[in-house]
Amino acid sequence: MSTNGFEPQIVAFCCHYCASAAADLAGSMRLRYPPNILVIKLMCTGRIDLLHILRAFEGGVDGVMVAGCLEGNCHFISGNTQAKRRVQYAKQVLESIGVGGERLEMFNLSSSEGPRFAKIATEMTERIRNLGPSPVSRQKKEVVK
Amino acid sequence: MIVGEQKPLDEIRDQISPFKKVLILGCGTCVTVCFAGGEKEVGVMASTLRMAGAVSGQEKEFLEATVKRQCEWEFLDQVAEQIASVDAVLSLGCGIGVQAIAERFPKVRVYPGLNTSFLGMPVEQGVWSARCAACGDCVLGRFAGVCPIVRCSKSLLNGPCGGSHDGVCEISPDIPCGWQLIYDRLEVLGLLDTLEEIVPPKDWSAGMGRGGRSIVREDLKI
Numbered sequence: 001m002s003t004n005g006f007e008p009q010i011v012a013f014c015c016h017y018c019a020s021a022a023a024d025l026a027g028s029m030r031l032r033y034p035p036n037i038l039v040i041k042l043m044c045t046g047r048i049d050l051l052h053i054l055r056a057f058e059g060g061v062d063g064v065m066v067a068g069c070l071e072g073n074c075h076f077i078s079g080n081t082q083a084k085r086r087v088q089y090a091k092q093v094l095e096s097i098g099v100g101g102e103r104l105e106m107f108n109l110s111s112s113e114g115p116r117f118a119k120i121a122t123e124m125t126e127r128i129r130n131l132g133p134s135p136v137s138r139q140k141k142e143v144v145k
Numbered sequence: 146m147i148v149g150e151q152k153p154l155d156e157i158r159d160q161i162s163p164f165k166k167v168l169i170l171g172c173g174t175c176v177t178v179c180f181a182g183g184e185k186e187v188g189v190m191a192s193t194l195r196m197a198g199a200v201s202g203q204e205k206e207f208l209e210a211t212v213k214r215q216c217e218w219e220f221l222d223q224v225a226e227q228i229a230s231v232d233a234v235l236s237l238g239c240g241i242g243v244q245a246i247a248e249r250f251p252k253v254r255v256y257p258g259l260n261t262s263f264l265g266m267p268v269e270q271g272v273w274s275a276r277c278a279a280c281g282d283c284v285l286g287r288f289a290g291v292c293p294i295v296r297c298s299k300s301l302l303n304g305p306c307g308g309s310h311d312g313v314c315e316i317s318p319d320i321p322c323g324w325q326l327i328y329d330r331l332e333v334l335g336l337l338d339t340l341e342e343i344v345p346p347k348d349w350s351a352g353m354g355r356g357g358r359s360i361v362r363e364d365l366k367i
């Protein structure tokens with residue numbers, strides 16, 4: 001299942017009202033999803049900033065996911081559509097510096113979609129596992145050696 | 146306020162390529178408000194450059210600092226130690242900030258991280274628009290508070306020209322005709338008759354025409 005024993009570290013910025021609730025529900029339903037995902041709860045994905053995403057990668061994570069309410073259903077009306085634009089911009093920045101835009105993804109789901117949260121978490125983990133360690137953390141580890 | 150935008154990343158990396166230790170210096174005033182060079186943008190720039198360096202195998206160190214106003218030497222003095230400890234400064238201030246650093250620290254290599262674009266204001270979140278060219282001889286009083294120097298593409302004092310069409314300028318359908326704006330404002334104010342006066346040439350030498358300009362206020366000197 002793993003690629004050379006590589007276990008990716010992934011940060012998931014999840015909104016309080018939908019994505020976090022879906023993650024909770026996945027837990028209550030005893031659905032398994034990879035332990036590689038570290039959930040950071042935000043009140044709304046509208047809080048997400050380019051700086052949060054970059055600092056996560058700079059800190060050595062291999063992937064970042066941003067998960068908010070379904071489009072049109074944001075508890076704060078438009079936070080998730082703002083987040084979508086920021087994620088798009090962040091992808092370009094990551095691409096331009098060689099980290100790779102595909103290591104970042106935005107998802108939209110409702111609070112009742114526990115199974116979908118587990119599926120997204122699994123798919124994202126697989127995607128990053130296939131991409132291998134982030135070039136930033138790879139470089140850092142070589143320096144440490 | 147002064148409005149700027151970040152230079153392309155490649156140009157920034159090119160400028161600082163010879164240096165190992167760089168201070169990224171932001172400014173807490175105009176460029177903070179236009180999201181180009183405040184504390185947050187310093188963080189974004191530092192993070193971006195660190196990762197770009199790591200990916201390409203370069204060993205570089207980036208320090209981060211932001212002063213209240215980069216265009217005043219007193220504020221720059223607060224980061225003098227950090228400036229002295231690096232090989233170069235990447236300023237995220239406007240062009241004035243960059244020059245203030247160069248003047249205060251004659252031996253320091255300083256590079257602009259922004260292009261200083263214009264004097265303007267935000268017209269909606271994420272959109273800024275030019276309003277003044279610092280011409281040194283303001284004529285807003287004659288034109289109902291709409292600047293013909295900046296908002297008319299030809300800076301006409303006796304407009305409009307024949308290119309004004311459906312409220313937009315002939316140079317682009319995205320640019321409102323400055324003279325349409327002046328006309329509309331004058332109409333609202335009941336001042337359309339003032340358009341019958343021919344406006345004489347203004348004193349253009351008060352602007353860029355006199356070399357480097359200074360203002361001296363003896364009453365404020367100490």
Ligand code: SF4
Nearest residue numbers: 277278280283284292
């Ligand atoms: S007339 Fe000159 S000083 Fe007045 S707003 Fe226009 S450019 Fe600025």
Ligand code: SF4
Nearest residue numbers: 297306309314322323
């Ligand atoms: S169309 Fe309007 S804004 Fe454009 S140059 Fe003519 S008067 Fe100026």
